Amino acid sequence: MLDRLLAEAVRRQLFRYLDLPFPEPAARDNDATFAKGFLDSPIEVQGNPRSLKGYLWEQFVKPISEEADAIAEGRQFKKGTPRSAIFFGPPGTSKTELSKEIARFIGRPHLAVDPSFLLRNGMDGIQAEANTIFRMLEETEGAVVLFD
Numbered sequence: 717m718l719d720r721l722l723a724e725a726v727r728r729q730l731f732r733y734l735d736l737p738f739p740e741p742a743a744r745d746n747d748a749t750f751a752k753g754f755l756d757s758p759i760e761v762q763g764n765p766r767s768l769k770g771y772l773w774e775q776f777v778k779p780i781s782e783e784a785d786a787i788a789e790g791r792q793f794k795k796g797t798p799r800s801a802i803f804f805g806p807p808g809t810s811k812t813e814l815s816k817e818i819a820r821f822i823g824r825p826h827l828a829v830d831p832s833f834l835l836r837n838g839m840d841g842i843q844a845e846a847n848t849i850f851r852m853l854e855e856t857e858g859a860v861v862l863f864d
Contacts, residue, residue, distance in 0.1 A: 719790045723857050727825065730852045734833055739825045750777050751817040776801050777818055784822050812862060819860035830864040
């Protein structure tokens with residue numbers, strides 16, 4: 717219990733440090749439909765046509781979702797469970813919204829870190845601020861973090 721309490725305190729401190737409101741904890745989405753309101757799009761994976769939502773569900777969200785309750789109790793992810801993804805594309809291609817959908821589905825707070833956080837102490841303080849933020853992120857668990 718102490719470990720869970722400490723994890724929650726670290727998570728809240730990160731949001732406080734970045735001057736962001738801490739979102740109220742949401743229950744995991746029990747509906748098996750990932751990103752229901754999200755417009756799907758076709759993608760190509762190793763030469764095969766796929767659904768973006770279907771691929772993300774199978775390869776990323778489902779494995780995390782299946783372990784979410786155990787992780788909330790302080791256990792480690794199983795070896796091989798994906799824990800990060802890189803979304804890339806031009807502005808307006810729903811990278812932020814997709815990361816919010818993942819956070820909503822697994823019931824974790826969403827944190828969007830943008831370059832302005834690194835400039836809080838001016839250009840001379842970028843390295844120190846990056847070190848501080850990344851150290852805090854390293855200690856944070858139970859959050860979906862988007863580097864925007």
